[in-house]
Amino acid sequence: MPYDKEELAKFRQSGKILKETREEMKTYVKENMPVIDVCEKAEELIRKKGGKTAFPCNVSINEVAAHYTSPPNDTLTIPEGSTVKVDIGVQIDGYVTDTAFTAAFNPEGKSMANTAELALNTAIENLHGDMPLGKIGTIIENTIKNRGFKPISNLTGHSVGRYLIHAGTSIPNVAQISLTKIRAGEVYAIEPFVTVPEAIARVDDSPEVTIYRLIKAKSTKNPHAKTLLKHIETNFRTLPFAERWLNGVVPKEQHTQAFKELLKEKAIAGYPVFVEASKKPVAQAEHTVLIKEDGCEVLT
């Protein structure tokens, strides 16, 4: 069902806040900076501008393609010469927008970052209502390959919705045969990922997990686990969250045990960090767009 005027106003407000935040973050990210500072800066900017974070700020470095946010007390810093994806999201009354850029501190990374931007912009210039999904993938793949790089085959863009970051439809970054079409009035995040030509160019789940989501509000015996769960339900609903966002919700000494219990009982689950299968560096660019009959409106 297409969004009404009020809903679109919320998407546009969400996108405006996110765009401003992204542009400020582009000049903020520097080599040797603590990753947790980058995460907290982006999240603070979003709140200052009147938005709510739709998910924790992802800072994914080199072969880490996506889904890394700082755990509590993270000591990781931005390595010199690295390629850093910063991926951020805003929600206004649940209406989600999603954007990303790559800060590259090496020539190859810069070239990959430019290629990801070019693939994104080329796709955006061509988007319109009733366009088959496979055609978008073809445009992205061809643009990336023409520049001598490779798209990551198993990461995709996605439809977004209210309190939903992935609302059901995936937008491929490679050519594929699909009869599914995007429709005017729908909102999508388009996000090409670029790697070097010798890479396997797909991602695997790593054992590391830094981002979580609510699965089911279950009853639990541990009163601190109960308090954490209540906080998660109230504040993040079905949207992803970081463990550091729970600082101070229960006494410090009780936190680790309570959090573990929620995971064990499957009240919450983690999103694994995605790593390029051959450990090659990855760049990304992303915008959220509203599809129109004859084009699209970039919300971010």
Ligand code: MN
């Ligand atoms: Mn994103």
Ligand code: MN
């Ligand atoms: Mn996305």
